């Protein structure tokens with residue numbers, strides 16, 4: 001079975017255990033974000049349509065969730081959006097993520113578990129920050145080959161889809177220039193509340209940041225060596241360590257799995 005299949009099975013089991021006494025998991029909101037300006041190729045904006053056509057809503061309903069499809073967000077692209085410090089389309093990406101963050105926050109605030117359909121990975125800025133607005137104890141498990149933690153200074157491409165995590169982390173606040181389009185966003189996550197699973201393609205600057213910040217990560221090689229079961233156990237042990245004397249209040253899973261490369 002593929003890693004994706006194993007991880008989603010484990011997450012599904014965990015979700016149903018964590019949420020058995022809560023109503024949040026019973027009600028799933030689906031929100032489409034047809035957006036691809038976080039990188040240079042077009043096409044990812046068709047993601048929500050293609051995923052719906054592949055039967056997502058029926059599959060979720062078949063799992064006994066009550067599904068609320070909020071449709072797709074309608075993004076307006078500014079006419080002129082010059083690069084800033086070699087970062088491409090900052091105003092367009094900033095505005096799209098601001099709208100997304102608000103929509104996600106409203107859906108979570110209304111009691112739904114949210115499934116956001118992208119779109120490129122710059123959208124993680126809006127989807128995760130929208131969750132953070134409602135859940136102060138948010139943890140993030142990032143399942144991907146890429147760490148997407150470049151800052152505008154370390155980015156080899158200037159593409160914002162390789163940078164979303166840098167916008168989230170409080171520890172990187174001093175390293176982030178004030179990009180046009182992002183004044184609405186304040187960092188909201190600590191490095192110890194983040195775990196990566198499946199890393200395979202990490203840039204030198206990203207590797208340096210991961211090591212300096214002491215971020216917990218498991219590469220594809222770690223998964224081959226340890227098995228996904230042990231990796232998931234170690235992930236939860238790491239994230240739950242901060243709750244030693246208190247009751248866990250919220251834990252959300254963000255699996256980003258729609259990619260241009």
Ligand SMILES: NC(=[NH2+])NCCC[C@H](N)C(=O)O
Pocket residue numbers: 121146148150155156157158159161162163203259260261
């Ligand atoms: N989510 C992705 N597809 N990320 C790819 C990022 C590639 C490269 N690390 C960059 O920053 O440009």
